[in-house]
Amino acid sequence: MSLISVRDLAIRFKTDEGLITAVEDVGFDIAPGEVLGLVGESGSGKSVTAKALMRLNGGNTVYGERSTITLTADGQSTEVLKLKRERDMEKIRGGAISMIFQEPMASFAPAITVGDQMVEQLLIHTKLSKKAARDLSIEMLGRVGIPAPEKRFDQFAFEFSGGMRQRAMIAMALSTSPKLLIADEPTTALDVTIQAQVIDLMTDLVTEFGMGILFITHDLGVIAQTADRVAVMYLGRIVETGTVRQVIRDPKHPYTRGLIDALPKLEDLEAELTPVPGDIPSPLNRPAGCVFHTRCSIARAGHCDRVTPEPRSLPDGHTVACHYAEGLPATEVSA
Ligand SMILES: Nc1ncnc2c1ncn2[C@@H]1O[C@H](COP(=O)(O)OP(=O)(O)OP(=O)(O)O)[C@@H](O)[C@H]1O
Numbered sequence: 001m002s003l004i005s006v007r008d009l010a011i012r013f014k015t016d017e018g019l020i021t022a023v024e025d026v027g028f029d030i031a032p033g034e035v036l037g038l039v040g041e042s043g044s045g046k047s048v049t050a051k052a053l054m055r056l057n058g059g060n061t062v063y064g065e066r067s068t069i070t071l072t073a074d075g076q077s078t079e080v081l082k083l084k085r086e087r088d089m090e091k092i093r094g095g096a097i098s099m100i101f102q103e104p105m106a107s108f109a110p111a112i113t114v115g116d117q118m119v120e121q122l123l124i125h126t127k128l129s130k131k132a133a134r135d136l137s138i139e140m141l142g143r144v145g146i147p148a149p150e151k152r153f154d155q156f157a158f159e160f161s162g163g164m165r166q167r168a169m170i171a172m173a174l175s176t177s178p179k180l181l182i183a184d185e186p187t188t189a190l191d192v193t194i195q196a197q198v199i200d201l202m203t204d205l206v207t208e209f210g211m212g213i214l215f216i217t218h219d220l221g222v223i224a225q226t227a228d229r230v231a232v233m234y235l236g237r238i239v240e241t242g243t244v245r246q247v248i249r250d251p252k253h254p255y256t257r258g259l260i261d262a263l264p265k266l267e268d269l270e271a272e273l274t275p276v277p278g279d280i281p282s283p284l285n286r287p288a289g290c291v292f293h294t295r296c297s298i299a300r301a302g303h304c305d306r307v308t309p310e311p312r313s314l315p316d317g318h319t320v321a322c323h324y325a326e327g328l329p330a331t332e333v334s335a
Pocket of ligand 1: 013014015020022040041042043044045046047048049058060218283
């Protein structure tokens with residue numbers, strides 16, 4: 001049974017330049033205890049997809065008519081996009097679903113102590129007394145490796161170092177025992193050692209709490225360490241999905257292959273990096289057919305620029321949206 005099930009997700013924004021499409025035809029599932037990595041360049045639509053799960057996109061957002069986001073927690077299913085009242089959405093935000101961000105200051109109000117914010121969130125989402133909420137908050141700060149948690153409880157976020165603030169944000173996000181944790185580039189701003197500690201901490205907590213995680217990053221290395229499955233996003237579409245092994249060891253979409261070729265190789269540091277050529281087009285100017293064709297080395301004129309490739313399953317079980325995922329037709333290869 002999926003914890004969260006997303007189908008036909010389309011997200012458009014009303015802007016002065018007209019209606020722009022940020023996400024199209026996106027679907028995925030996350031089971032309890034599973035980590036799904038969502039990877040792609042800046043502007044590919046990762047954050048707006050994540051925010052849709054909590055209905056956190058701004059007032060200019062238009063969701064597709066057929067789009068559904070089904071959250072199943074404690075034996076109850078909720079159609080997130082059908083929720084009308086702010087009160088019902090508040091139950092989900094910070095309750096069944098918690099989110100942590102790249103910049104932890106965004107999660108903490110500057111003039112309220114970290115402890116008071118943690119307690120307030122627990123009082124909203126649980127039936128704990130104020131004393132029990134305080135005890136749990138201090139326990140959680142300790143659990144994420146913050147030394148002297150009783151003292152830290154009464155401090156403000158700006159008094160924490162970057163790594164400690166990140167840990168405090170994770171402690172706050174986990175204290176309500178969310179079913180789904182959305183982690184949006186949670187380690188990007190940290191130095192490599194602290195990044196490794198935070199990743200270890202998150203994977204330990206997944207095992208312990210059995211929650212699902214949507215882990216958003218542009219860093220394939222981090223995905224390889226943390227995720228069970230990966231979805232690769234490009235210009236608002238998921239172009240490839242599979243297990244970490246399938247997608248990273250045996251990528252089938254030219255975009256995924258490009259992302260992997262752009263990574264430095266530890267075994268050959270002299271090797272030239274080959275970034276994906278060109279820039280991601282503006283969402284105001286979405287290419288027809290396959291959204292990647294303008295940057296794709298194997299795109300075929302008359303086909304890729306006209307026909308949108310539907311995601312299809314390959315024999316090894318992974319899914320790819322490319323007309324030529326299995327290679328170009330033999331006639332062209334030999335030509
Ligand atoms: N409220 C909004 N109004 C108009 N356009 C928006 C709005 N929110 C996001 N967008 C656009 O939607 C597209 C997808 O943005 P999104 O932030 O999801 O990308 P991303 O993949 O998360 O990138 P990054 O890694 O930089 O966060 C971008 O082109 C962005 O400018």
